[in-house]
Amino acid sequence: MFDKWKKSKINLSDPVIEEDIEEIPEGIHKQLRENIIAFRELFGESFDLVIKNTQVNGIKAAFIVLDGMYDNLLVSSAVIAPVLEMKFGTTEPQMIYDHINEYRASECDTKEAITMQDAVQNLLSGCILLLIDGVPKCLAFSVQGYPKRSIDQPESEAQEFGSHEGFVDMYKDNVTLVRRRIKSPYVRFETLTAGETSHTTLCVCYHAKRADPVIVNDVKSKLKNMQLDIVPGAGAVRPFLEAKGLSFFTSVGLTERPDVFAAKLAEGRIGIIVDGTPYALIVPYLFVENFHSLDDYLSRPYYTLIARLLKIICFFAAVFLPGIYVAVGTFHQEIFPSDVIFEIASSLQGTPFPLVLESLVIHFIYEIVREAGLRMPKSMGHAVSIVGALVIGDAAVTAGLISAPMLIIVAITAICSAVISPLHQASSVLRMVFIIVGGMAGLYGIMLGFGIVAVNLCSVSSFGVPFTSPISPFDRYASRDSLLFAGWKKVGKRFIQVQKLRGSDSDANKS
Numbered sequence: 312m313f314d315k316w317k318k319s320k321i322n323l324s325d326p327v328i329e330e331d332i333e334e335i336p337e338g339i340h341k342q343l344r345e346n347i348i349a350f351r352e353l354f355g356e357s358f359d360l361v362i363k364n365t366q367v368n369g370i371k372a373a374f375i376v377l378d379g380m381y382d383n384l385l386v387s388s389a390v391i392a393p394v395l396e397m398k399f400g401t402t403e404p405q406m407i408y409d410h411i412n413e414y415r416a417s418e419c420d421t422k423e424a425i426t427m428q429d430a431v432q433n434l435l436s437g438c439i440l441l442l443i444d445g446v447p448k449c450l451a452f453s454v455q456g457y458p459k460r461s462i463d464q465p466e467s468e469a470q471e472f473g474s475h476e477g478f479v480d481m482y483k484d485n486v487t488l489v490r491r492r493i494k495s496p497y498v499r500f501e502t503l504t505a506g507e508t509s510h511t512t513l514c515v516c517y518h519a520k521r522a523d524p525v526i527v528n529d530v531k532s533k534l535k536n537m538q539l540d541i542v543p544g545a546g547a548v549r550p551f552l553e554a555k556g557l558s559f560f561t562s563v564g565l566t567e568r569p570d571v572f573a574a575k576l577a578e579g580r581i582g583i584i585v586d587g588t589p590y591a592l593i594v595p596y597l598f599v600e601n602f603h604s605l606d607d608y609l610s611r612p613y614y615t616l617i618a619r620l621l622k623i624i625c626f627f628a629a630v631f632l633p634g635i636y637v638a639v640g641t642f643h644q645e646i647f648p649s650d651v652i653f654e655i656a657s658s659l660q661g662t663p664f665p666l667v668l669e670s671l672v673i674h675f676i677y678e679i680v681r682e683a684g685l686r687m688p689k690s691m692g693h694a695v696s697i698v699g700a701l702v703i704g705d706a707a708v709t710a711g712l713i714s715a716p717m718l719i720i721v722a723i724t725a726i727c728s729a730v731i732s733p734l735h736q737a738s739s740v741l742r743m744v745f746i747i748v749g750g751m752a753g754l755y756g757i758m759l760g761f762g763i764v765a766v767n768l769c770s771v772s773s774f775g776v777p778f779t780s781p782i783s784p785f786d787r788y789a790s791r792d793s794l795l796f797a798g799w800k801k802v803g804k805r806f807i808q809v810q811k812l813r814g815s816d817s818d819a820n821k822s
Contacts, residue, residue: 335353335427335428335431336349336427337426337427337428338425338426338427338447339424339425339426339427339430339442339447339448339449340447341445341446341447342444342445343371343372343373343442343443343444343445344444346373346442346449347362347373347375347442349427350362350375353431358378359377359378359379359380360375360377360378361375361376361377361378362374362375363375365395367394367395367397367399367407367411367443368397368399368401368402368407369402370402370404370407370443370444370445371443371444372441372442372443372444373441373442374390374391374439374440374441375434375439375440375442376434376438376439376440376454377434377435377437379457380435380436380437380455380456380457381437381438381439381454381455381456381457382454382455382456383456385419385454385456386439386452386454389419389452389454390419390439390441390452390454394411394441397410397411397414404443404444404445404446405445405446407443408443408446408448408450411441411450412450419452419453419454420452420453421450421451421452421453422438422450422451422453423448423449423450423451424440424448424449424450424451425448429451430449430451432510433451434451435510436455437453437454437455437456437457438451438452438453438454438455439451439452439454440452459479459480459481459484460479460480460589461479462476462477462479462484462488463477463479464476464477465477465478465567465568466567467567467732468566468567468568468571468604468605470568470604470605470606472605472606472609472610473568473570473605473606473609474568474569474570476488476568476569476570477567477568477569477589478566478567478568478569478572478584478589478590478591479589480586480587480588480589481586482502482512482514482584482585482586482587485514485569485584485589485591486500486514486516486584488569489516489569489572489573489576489582491569492569492570492573493518493573493576493577495518497518497519497520497521498516498517498518498519498576499515499516499517499518499519500514500515500516501514501515501516501531502514502515503515503531503534503535505534505535505537505539505542505548506539506540506541506542507539507540508540508541509540509541509542509543511541511542511585511586511587512585512586513534513542513548513583513584513585513586514583514584514585514586515527515530515531515534515581515582515583516572516576516581516582516583516584516591517576517580517581517582518576518577518579521576521577521578521579522576522579522580522581523579525775526581526594526595526774526775527581529774530552530581530583530594530774533551533552534548534551534552534583537551542585542587543587543588544585544587544588544590545565545583545585545588545590545591545592548583548585548592549561549563549565549592552583552592552594553773554771554772554773554774554778556770556771557767558767558768558770558771559737559740559741559764559767560598560734560737560768560771560778561596561737562594562595562596562771562772562773562778563592563593563594563596563773564580564592564593564594564596564600565590565591565592565593565733566590566591566593567589567590567591568605570605571605572591572593575593580593580594580595580596581593581594581595594773594774595773595774595775595776596773596778597773597776597778597779597780597781598768598771598778598779599779599780599781599782599793599794601626601731601733601734602619602622602623602626602731603619604618606618607619607796608796608799612795612796612797612798615795615796616794616795616796619794619795619796620794621730622730622731623794624727625726625727625728625730625731626727626731626734626738628723628724628727629724629727629728629731629734629738629742630738630741630742630745631745631757631761632720632723632724632727633670633674633720633721633724633742633745633746633749634742634745634746634748634749634757634760635745635749635754635757636670636716636717636720636749637666637667637670637746637749637750638749638750638752638753638754638756638757639754640655640666641666641667641749641750641753642753642754643753643754644656654716655714655716662712662713662714663712664712665750666717666750667746667747667749667750667751669713669714669717670717670720670746670750671743671746671747673713673717673718673721674721674724674742674743674746677721677724677725678739681725724742741764744760745757745760748760769783781793782794
């Protein structure tokens with residue numbers, strides 16, 4: 312009976328094979344009627360498939376488009392009207408097709424589709440197809456006009472002095488935002504598709520004179536070899552570009568600011584813009600860049616130094632502070648002054664849980680409140696914050712479930728985590744790990760865990776570039792913009808050349 316049940320069990324990870332679904336033909340048929348039948352069989356009963364039969368100089372023709380994917384005014388004024396009003400001196404279908412393709416002046420781009428696969432992809436991209444009876448190919452006119460979000464201020468990377476323009480969902484608009492900031496013919500924007508079902512457009516961006524050709528080819532190869540069915544966003548592409556091996560920290564940068572993206576391209580990095588997501592990827596990416604922001608480069612150098620030091624301190628506080636408190640409160644009470652240890656002991660005496668369990672529970676509740684504030688509508692976010700503050704801050708302490716010093720630790724940790732938002736995921740996991748380590752092995756376990764994390768950081772390499780550059784290995788030239796920003800007078804003509812960080816010959820880099 313169990314063998315029969317195992318055979319009949321459905322594995323949700325197995326692909327579903329639809330034998331009755333029509334496959335895309337290889338080529339375009341010469342007869343218009345056969346092509347229309349092929350399109351109707353492919354799209355089935357989809358209401359948005361629009362096929363309009365017409366005649367061009369007495370020859371049967373058809374316009375095919377998907378409803379809602381095109382601009383009505385552009386279709387009528389730039390495609391249909393010019394094609395139907397053209398004068399032809401022949402009735403040969405191929406000559407009519409060539410005449411339209413060569414002499415039709417239009418506001419939109421025109422492409423030829425030789426295979427049915429190309430025709431379907433152009434149709435799904437918002438183009439209108441023109442098929443002429445007797446011609447085994449078709450013309451695709453770019454008349455995209457589907458709804459899209461307007462350019463708005465970045466939400467996750469708000470800056471005081473920076474631009475208020477952020478990436479949007481359309482990759483062409485994002486490319487335009489970058490072009491406005493780097494007016495150089497050497498900046499390349501190359502597209503490729505990913506996803507067997509979604510056929511999502513990926514745009515690889517780089518500066519041809521500054522990016523390492525080896526890294527550019529490596530990035531393209533990894534993107535082409537991705538085994539994905541759909542690409543819902545940049546997060547699906549990110550794992551394929553990350554360094555090999557286990558690490559809490561990602562070696563692929565993420566930004567929604569076109570000015571930051573343009574600056575990275577000028578440094579010799581490679582950027583990847585994914586169609587349908589307002590975030591762009593950057594490789595190679597360095598660990599020290601998690602503590603950089605655009606305001607650092609628009610402020611005085613001494614203030615930039617203070618701001619970056621604060622971010623580094625906040626990172627260590629967000630990761631190690633709860634664990635150190637648990638370790639000291641459990642094993643090393645002699646470190647505290649007598650007055651402080653008396654107050655902490657008296658507060659812990661009234662709580663029913665051990666210090667490790669109390670710390671884990673309170674941080675777990677904080678993560679729940681944070682996730683609820685992110686996922687719920689903005690109109691209800693304030694209510695969640697108020698309820699979380701009342702439950703965690705006042706009621707829990709009054710009821711004696713949580714000690715007041717632990718609540719202070721959680722508040723400091725939460726604020727520090729907000730300062731280093733690019734490292735929030737890594738710091739949240741490491742915080743839990745060090746709480747457990749501190750409760751089991753004290754400060755000795757904390758120091759051992761810190762050493763393991765440091766070794767792990769130094770072992771990560773992003774496309775041949777050490778993740779901890781330019782600190783380890785130390786590079787004096789590039790370190791002028793690591794912790795200390797030397798000012799625009801000294802680094803205004805400087806860019807981090809990836810070839811040098813990879814260890815290649817670069818005497819010109821020191822110029």
